[in-house]
Amino acid sequence: MKLLFEPKFDLYVDIITSEAKKSRDIIQLQWGELASVPPERVKDFFVEAFEKGLTHYSLPHGDLMLREVIRRKLRERNGIVADIDNIIVTAGGTAAISFVFRVVAGDGGFIIVQDPSWFGFSGIARYVGARIVRLREYDYSYEALERAKSEIRRLGGELRIVVMNYPSNPTGYVFDIETMKEVIDFAEDNDILILSDEAYEDYVFEGKHISTASIKGFSHIVSVFTISKTYSFTGLRIGYAVGPKKIIDAMALAQVHTYISPPSINQYVARRLLEENIAKGIVEKNLKLLKQNLAVVKEFVEANEWEIIEPKGGIYAFIRLPGINSAEFSLRLLREEKVAVAPGIDFGENWKEWLRITIAKSKEEIQEGLKRISRFYRRFHH
Amino acid sequence: MKLLFEPKFDLYVDIITSEAKKSRDIIQLQWGELASVPPERVKDFFVEAFEKGLTHYSLPHGDLMLREVIRRKLRERNGIVADIDNIIVTAGGTAAISFVFRVVAGDGGFIIVQDPSWFGFSGIARYVGARIVRLREYDYSYEALERAKSEIRRLGGELRIVVMNYPSNPTGYVFDIETMKEVIDFAEDNDILILSDEAYEDYVFEGKHISTASIKGFSHIVSVFTISKTYSFTGLRIGYAVGPKKIIDAMALAQVHTYISPPSINQYVARRLLEENIAKGIVEKNLKLLKQNLAVVKEFVEANEWEIIEPKGGIYAFIRLPGINSAEFSLRLLREEKVAVAPGIDFGENWKEWLRITIAKSKEEIQEGLKRISRFYRRFHH
Numbered sequence: 026m027k028l029l030f031e032p033k034f035d036l037y038v039d040i041i042t043s044e045a046k047k048s049r050d051i052i053q054l055q056w057g058e059l060a061s062v063p064p065e066r067v068k069d070f071f072v073e074a075f076e077k078g079l080t081h082y083s084l085p086h087g088d089l090m091l092r093e094v095i096r097r098k099l100r101e102r103n104g105i106v107a108d109i110d111n112i113i114v115t116a117g118g119t120a121a122i123s124f125v126f127r128v129v130a131g132d133g134g135f136i137i138v139q140d141p142s143w144f145g146f147s148g149i150a151r152y153v154g155a156r157i158v159r160l161r162e163y164d165y166s167y168e169a170l171e172r173a174k175s176e177i178r179r180l181g182g183e184l185r186i187v188v189m190n191y192p193s194n195p196t197g198y199v200f201d202i203e204t205m206k207e208v209i210d211f212a213e214d215n216d217i218l219i220l221s222d223e224a225y226e227d228y229v230f231e232g233k234h235i236s237t238a239s240i241k242g243f244s245h246i247v248s249v250f251t252i253s254k255t256y257s258f259t260g261l262r263i264g265y266a267v268g269p270k271k272i273i274d275a276m277a278l279a280q281v282h283t284y285i286s287p288p289s290i291n292q293y294v295a296r297r298l299l300e301e302n303i304a305k306g307i308v309e310k311n312l313k314l315l316k317q318n319l320a321v322v323k324e325f326v327e328a329n330e331w332e333i334i335e336p337k338g339g340i341y342a343f344i345r346l347p348g349i350n351s352a353e354f355s356l357r358l359l360r361e362e363k364v365a366v367a368p369g370i371d372f373g374e375n376w377k378e379w380l381r382i383t384i385a386k387s388k389e390e391i392q393e394g395l396k397r398i399s400r401f402y403r404r405f406h407h
Numbered sequence: 408m409k410l411l412f413e414p415k416f417d418l419y420v421d422i423i424t425s426e427a428k429k430s431r432d433i434i435q436l437q438w439g440e441l442a443s444v445p446p447e448r449v450k451d452f453f454v455e456a457f458e459k460g461l462t463h464y465s466l467p468h469g470d471l472m473l474r475e476v477i478r479r480k481l482r483e484r485n486g487i488v489a490d491i492d493n494i495i496v497t498a499g500g501t502a503a504i505s506f507v508f509r510v511v512a513g514d515g516g517f518i519i520v521q522d523p524s525w526f527g528f529s530g531i532a533r534y535v536g537a538r539i540v541r542l543r544e545y546d547y548s549y550e551a552l553e554r555a556k557s558e559i560r561r562l563g564g565e566l567r568i569v570v571m572n573y574p575s576n577p578t579g580y581v582f583d584i585e586t587m588k589e590v591i592d593f594a595e596d597n598d599i600l601i602l603s604d605e606a607y608e609d610y611v612f613e614g615k616h617i618s619t620a621s622i623k624g625f626s627h628i629v630s631v632f633t634i635s636k637t638y639s640f641t642g643l644r645i646g647y648a649v650g651p652k653k654i655i656d657a658m659a660l661a662q663v664h665t666y667i668s669p670p671s672i673n674q675y676v677a678r679r680l681l682e683e684n685i686a687k688g689i690v691e692k693n694l695k696l697l698k699q700n701l702a703v704v705k706e707f708v709e710a711n712e713w714e715i716i717e718p719k720g721g722i723y724a725f726i727r728l729p730g731i732n733s734a735e736f737s738l739r740l741l742r743e744e745k746v747a748v749a750p751g752i753d754f755g756e757n758w759k760e761w762l763r764i765t766i767a768k769s770k771e772e773i774q775e776g777l778k779r780i781s782r783f784y785r786r787f788h789h
Contacts, residue, residue, distance in 0.1 A: 028654065029511065032659070043466070068454050071453035082438070116498055119667050284498040285644070
């Protein structure tokens with residue numbers, strides 16, 4: 026039987042994660058999960074949800090009360106003024122991205138993503154039938170986007186979406202407000218959608234996170250947020266998006282045709298987490314840890330004459346080990362030194378000498394991991 | 408901005424559900440949810456899962472321990488002998504169907520579904536880019552399938568999937584073993600996939616449910632099951648599928664690119680429900696109720712000179728009220744008599760005079776609902 030979507034897990038980070046799960050003593054720096062655990066009160070929230078009888082399907086756009094709490098959060102924390110009709114709850118932020126890609130670019134439409142960028146974007150695009158082009162993140166400007174648009178048209182294609190993921194995975198890049206304004210102007214002038222992926226909104230190292238949609242409204246923006254990263258709770262699978270009603274409605278229909286609705290009890294837990302504003306303490310603790318660990322990484326980078334793209338936020342360090350082939354290096358690093366990292370090649374073909382390591386771990390893990398990476402690098406390289 | 412997937416909620420049952428949610432005193436017979444509630448122990452399972460730290464992403468195919476429990480359930484209860492690699496856990500059975508449709512027929516491939524059939528099939532097909540043709544369920548045979556295949560080829564298309572949903576939604580139809588064998592032979596001879604949707608496996612009124620994949624293995628079958636219907640727990644969003652490894656792997660990749668993995672705590676709850684075999688008591692109670700309610704429906708059908716397709720299982724009664732336009736009838740029924748039903752038109756254009764009502768409610772609700780339907784029918788019709 027012919028398959029349209031070959032089961033080729035072509036990401037090295039997946040291979041590495043699978044292998045890493047087989048052993049107990051691996052230092053796992055490959056994955057985007059925070060070291061902290063979700064607050065204990067989550068247990069009570071699950072029980073409450075059950076006792077309230079929230080065991081049924083929810084509405085296509087998600088639970089109304091959760092959406093009301095999200096509406097308030099968006100206004101108070103993100104400066105995004107939205108109506109409940111502009112909000113959808115999804116099974117994690119990834120589902121929101123998948124639905125946007127499908128309904129706006131699923132007929133072979135083009136999507137601009139950052140270079141390097143989260144491997145998920147290209148995988149999702151392929152799955153829904155859209156195409157990816159990459160633009161260096163510090164090159165995002167009205168002119169560069171216009172050039173990219175013309176180039177895409179020359180190829181017979183059509184630019185539909187510009188992704189802005191910030192703080193970025195993997196580099197921790199944060200767009201400044203002037204750049205955001207240019208991208209918004211470009212999107213409005215050309216009737217193109219901005220997908221603003223703000224999953225790491227809480228982890229900005231200096232200053233405050235600025236949401237794209239707080240600048241001039243969201244006539245051409247769908248902004249995606251998640252419970253996963255803020256509360257160290259990727260397993261809850263609850264994210265949300267805000268945007269133009271018509272697109273949000275199309276996403277809701279996509280959701281119905283994919284898994285009906287996000288799990289109801291999980292939506293209640295998300296609501297309670299947001300209502301009680303439990304994030305604050307967690308985020309402060311995490312931020313402190315992230316900055317501390319970043320300093321450790323920078324020390325190692327300097328001592329080894331590696332290179333780092335200085336992150337302005339996020340939970341990763343993206344570092345260059347000159348001369349390596351990231352895929353081979355990472356696979357052998359796992360087997361020989363029991364450290365799992367994400368190879369740069371997964372983030373774009375320009376990044377073969379780079380590795381992404383999570384800095385959202387204990388200082389000891391980061392230090393031990395880097396010690397082994399550095400030891401292995403000397404062995405690998407010489 | 409042009410949308411590829413217009414936000415057109417074209418199902419009347421969705422409109423009716425939305426309206427019904429606004430009012431508290433509606434008799435809700437429109438939706439496929441059982442009257443019973445999930446067992447109390449679910450609360451403990453949620454707490455256990457949290458205490459075990461199951462708050463992270465799971466593997467692309469789902470949690471290993473859950474898949475092992477599913478493997479045993481499939482062998483013991485369904486007579487399906489599978490390896491763990493043949494099993495995937497998804498966010499409800501719907502997600503499994505969506506992924507199969509996408510990876511096997513998402514390029515405009517054709518899918519045969521029963522007529523009438525669950526409206527989800529056509530919605531999902533449209534979303535992933537596949538096409539639907541309908542075949543009366545009692546016409547499923549080697550010959551009829553061959554004719555349908557030729558007809559599709561004449562249209563320039565290609566038949567990829569034959570759906571067998573039994574006990575069927577909406578008619579409660581159950582395929583006999585001879586028919587199943589013919590469909591399997593047809594699938595094997597023509598290298599076509601059978602999607603065996605057995606969501607209602609527990610609700611067969613006479614005899615035992617026979618799984619398609621227990622007859623000759625699953626070289627050309629993906630079978631879909633769910634926790635939702637068995638445990639009255641649609642809000643958990645956990646289903647699973649078993650099939651050829653290559654297709655299961657493609658589905659796992661589809662899952663990664665849609666929402667990464669099903670929620671981890673929900674997978675643990677599903678595992679404990681299956682391990683403890685908690686279904687037994689619930690299912691027996693539900694079955695008794697379903698049969699009792701079916702008798703009530705049949706009385707009303709006879710007294711009113713309506714028509715019913717006698718269900719052999721499932722949780723619905725599909726009835727014909729001669730002369731009605733099901734969409735208009737259902738909308739007015741909701742507004743004027745406060746009873747929500749699913750209009751036949753949602754299940755195929757041949758079913759304009761039909762209504763689907765859930766029989767998985769209390770006897771009193773069914774009786775009161777039918778009394779009002781009958782009263783309204785007389786008013787509507789005369």
